[in-house]
Each structure stands twice: as structure tokens, then as C-alpha cells.
Amino acid sequence: MNPNPRQLKLLQHVQKHHSSTVDELAGHLGVTVQTVRRDVQRLSEAGLLARFHGGVRVPDSTIENIAHHQRENLHAEGKRRIALAVAQAVPNDCSLLINIGTTTEAIAKALMQHTGLRVITNNINVAAILSLNQNSEVIVAGGVVRPRDHGIVGEATVDFIHQFKVDIALIGISGIEADGSLRDFDYREVKVSQAIISHAREVWLAADASKFNRLAMVRVAHLGQIDRLFTDEVPPDPFPDLLARAQVRCDIAM
Template sequence: MRSNPRQIKLLHAVREHGDLSVETLAEMLGVTLQTVRRDVQGLADAGLLVRFHGGVRVPTSTVENIAHTQRENLHAAGKARIAAAIAREVPNGCSLILNIGTTTEAVAKALLQHQGLRVITNNLNVAAILSGNTSCEVIVTGGVVRPRDRGIVGEATVDFIRQFKVDLAVIGISGIEADGTLRDYDYREVKVAQAIIDHAREVWLAADHSKFGRPAMVELARLSQINRLFTDAPPAPPFDSLLEAAGIRCTIAQDTP
């Protein structure tokens, strides 16, 4: 399609933020909701954007995640709120596992003031962050290190995780689909995450609003396997009903004072 200057500006805004609501786009562009919806529909028809309930996002691959450095900047404020909400609920003196992801890395930063934690992780970034907390014992799994994000994966990682039974597993995810499945891109990472779920007494999912409806290739788990969800905005249909049906306690991380 031949995009006009307003549509080009809309594209740049969505690419910068990852996803935006229709209302936010209308305010940014100084136009009506009807105009934005028309522009979004044209750009979506051209394959340049993907629509979801109430908003729009950049197209994503089902087989490969975006770069770690880009993910660090996407929804950073929302991830920080999620991390702070989780940290408030994590008791001192407990054992937990943090897996791969920029959201779990934000959780690690939020736990720097905790006392007596024993943390197992297959994320070298998490290990580096929490090593700054001298009252926290950090255990790093064995396995193969992925250079792109310093995640550790493979059969050795799975075997290592199986030695433990922790109080809490705090996991990130690439996508939550409308059928209630949690999905990711790397089957080796998924195998590790499945072992983490199986070897935790309670599982907390940390997922910002952009993960709802985002497709990925490999099924990791179902919502029914999660005890709590921490996110940064109220889940839209059908996810609100799915969470209720699964009996998941959902915490919406608000702006901190």
C-alpha cells in the first residue's frame, strides 16, 4: 500500500513502543478514533501491523523471538511495575527459580534488598544481578549458554532442575494464546521451563500486556498450571474469562507512588 505521512507516523509509533491502543494512537496523532481505525485496518491488510482487541502491534514471528536488547526496552515501565509487585509478595528466606527473560531480569533487580533467598536460575543475567545481594545465594544451572541472551538450555539444564523442589517459580513467557496455552520459541528453553513448573510448589507467571494473544511455536504449559499471574494491565476478553475459569489469582501492577 502507499502510506500517507500520518500512516507512516503511526507505523513509527507502533514500532517504537511494540504495541499501542487505538485511543493512544488517536491522541498521539491528533485525529479521531474512526481515522485511526481506518488507518490501522489498511496497514493490517498490507501486513505491516497486527490488530488485537483494542489496539495494534508490530507483526511477530511464531518461530523466533525479537532480540534481547530490543526486548529490554519494550514495555520497560510495565515490567518494572510487575517486578515490584512480585517482590512485595516474595517472602524473605524462601527458595525460588527464575527462568530466562527480560521480565524475570527485572524481578531479579527488584529482589536486591531481600534477605536469605536461595535462587536457582538458568539465566546468567539474573545470576549477575542477584550476585550483588550478599545475603542471597545464587545457584546457576548447567547446560548450554545461548549467546544472544545468556540463557542456559539443554538436557543438562533439565537434569539439574530435577534435583530441587523450590517454594516459588517465577517464570516469563513469550506468548499467551486465546486457547489458554503458554508458548515460547525455543523447544530447549520450553523443556527447561516445564521442568521448573514441575519442581515448584507454586508457579507465578510474570507477563506484560503485550504477551496476551502473541503467537509462538512451542507449547510450554496451560494457564491451569499457573497459580498466580502478575501483569501490568487488566486482561481483555477472552483472557479474563480464561483466568477466572482456571482459578488464577491475577495481580495488576499499578504505578508505584
């Protein structure tokens, strides 16, 4: 399904608080309980929410991400603001490594007016977007293509990334846990992201507010390995303290 604006607002509220009652959601959205129940029914059938008696919560899975076409529509406005903030910070005439994710795809769209970029990516969607920018160059990593999101993963991809040292790595992530761990779902994707992080002079993380306290199975890195975080809301506790101690610059895209 493609959630409508009200359903997106409902999802964002549940993801921010991890769970909510139907009555709370009705009050938050300013609609009837019956409307909330219909929305919850549709969203739970799509696997975006899990229901319990009288309320809903975020799905429990730490081993499988939401489908790519669903993630494209989730938090789209926040991702758009993040992408614009990242694009404003990226200089012309620099080299970039960009990984898999709908947020990095939004960033690719925001980089279309840049000149002199050399972009290395394991994301076919990013490559397709930026290949239309005739003033920049795109290099696509080799490896196994995941049909569900056109991400390229595997040992060949890691070996390919090891050839480069770029100015900036632009990475997305599935979850940031309260101990500062950055986590994702696919072990093969994680190995590529780790290679990207280790082959960049600066690492910029782009993550909307729903990623804070979201659980995923595989550890990618720690906030201490990040130089700059772009997000769309002030991070909840304990993240401001973690970011300060790790000396990570936090940019809030308004």
C-alpha cells in the same frame, strides 16, 4: 535501535490491537502522519513492526523472538511495575526458580533488598544481578549458554533442575494464546521451563499486557498450571474467564 518514548507508545498500541493504520496512530499519539511514517520506517527496519499499505502490524513470526536488547526496552515501565509487585509478594527466606527473560531480569533487580533467598536460575543475567545481594545465595544451572541472551538450556539444564523442589517458580513467557496455552520460541528453553514449573510448590507467571494473544511456536504449559499471574493491565477477553475458571490469582501492577 532503542525506541524513544513515542515509539514505545506506538509499539504498545500496535501490539495491543495487532495492527493499526498510520492515520489512527497519528491521532493516538497526537503527532503528524509524517512523524508516524518516520517512526514506522525505523521500527520496521529494526524488525519490531511489519508494514502494509497504509498501516503496520505485529511481525508474523512464531518461530523467532525479538532480540534480547530490543526486548529490554519494550514495555519497560510495565515490566518495572510487575517486578515491584512480584518482589513485594516474595517473602524473605524462601527458595526460587527463575527462568529466562527480560521480565524475570527486572524481577531480579527488584529482589536486591531481600534476605535469605536461595535462587536457582538458568539465566546468567539474573545470576549476575542477584549475586550482588550478599544476603542471598544464587545457584546457576549447567548447560549450553545461548549467546544472544545468556540463557542456559539443554538436557543438562533439565537434569540439574530435577534435583530441586522450591517454594516459588518465577517464570516469564513469550505469548499467552486465547485457549490458555503458554508458548515460547526455543524448544530447549521450553523443556527447562517445564522442568521449573514441575519442581515448584507454587508457579508465578510475570507477563506484560503485550503477551496476551501473542503467538509463539512451542507450548510450555497451560494457565491452569499457574497459581498466580502478575501483569500490568487488565487482561483482554477471553482471559479473565480463563483465569477465573483455572482459579489463577491475577495481580495487576499499577
